[in-house]
Amino acid sequence: MSYPQVHIAKSIHRGWGEGNLTRAQVGCLLVSLLLAMGCDTGPPEYPVSGVVEYNGVAVPTGWVLFKSADHGQTSAAIDPEGHYETLLPAGKYMIGVSAPRKSSAVGMDTFEEGPLPPHVPIRFSLPDKTGIVLTVEQKEANPFDIEIKERQR
Known part of the structure; x- marks a missing residue:
């Protein structure tokens, strides 16, 4: 049984190809993570x-x-x-x-x-x-x- 984290790591390790995450998908994932971590609305x-x-x-x-x-x-x-x-x-x-x-x-x-x-x-x-x-x-x-x-x- 494989976990999604392992699949992502294997996809990145194997390179950019069919059945793997594309560069655009990895980019979107990274941007989403950075936005989620860096959101600061400031004081009310x-x-x-x-x-x-x-x-x-x-x-x-x-x-x-x-x-x-x-x-x-x-x-x-x-x-x-x-x-x-x-x-x-x-x-x-x-x-x-x-x-x-x-x-x-x-x-x-x-x-x-x-x-x-x-x-x-x-x-x-x-x-x-x-x-x-x-x-x-x-x-x-x-x-x-x-x-x-x-x-x-």
């Missing part, structure tokens, strides 16, 4: 969303930057109403906001009509310097509005 992620305001006015373009000692750095786009949303693993994050007035980047239009939107000074784009901290909890919603206020000069 939880929704985070809110509105970004600068001196009481919604910021209509830019990015919210999230920096974590455990999970690295990522960002979420700010939509024209000042809203952002993303998924993050649970943990503590330092927050920055990058919101230029004008940009040639894709999806970032130059504002030609009406008053200019609020411009968030570049110093607020450094997550570890703003003092804004978010703790993402293991729950279905993590609302977090970002309100940046400065004295008017």
